[in-house]
Amino acid sequence: MHAVRVVARGESMLAPALIARLLEQFTTRPPAGQLPPELAELSERETEVARLVAHGLSNAEIGQRLFLSEATVKTYVSRLLTELQLRDRVQVAVLAFQTGLVRVGED
Numbered sequence: 001m002h003a004v005r006v007v008a009r010g011e012s013m014l015a016p017a018l019i020a021r022l023l024e025q026f027t028t029r030p031p032a033g034q035l036p037p038e039l040a041e042l043s044e045r046e047t048e049v050a051r052l053v054a055h056g057l058s059n060a061e062i063g064q065r066l067f068l069s070e071a072t073v074k075t076y077v078s079r080l081l082t083e084l085q086l087r088d089r090v091q092v093a094v095l096a097f098q099t100g101l102v103r104v105g106e107d
Helices: 002-008 016-026 044-054 059-066 070-083 089-098
Strands: none
Touching: 044 059, 044 070, 044 089, 059 070, 070 089
């Protein structure tokens, strides 16, 4: 039940550092600055939210960083999933690392 509640809150059951290491090991990225067209269509705010999702932040944490309500962050995450045709936050994170939007060790 704990795991279901954690995921329902938009959080991850895996430590962000572990996710980052796994992604670094198993993904290949294009050179920096070469993003696929679907990411180029994102707004600046959507891109910021995608980066923070990739870093493993919860909706509440993203809201605090960007001075947004948690509901607004949920809206941005939902838009990302729809626009990028992704299933969940993990896929957002994987895409962000694969495309070079986020790099391991970045703040």
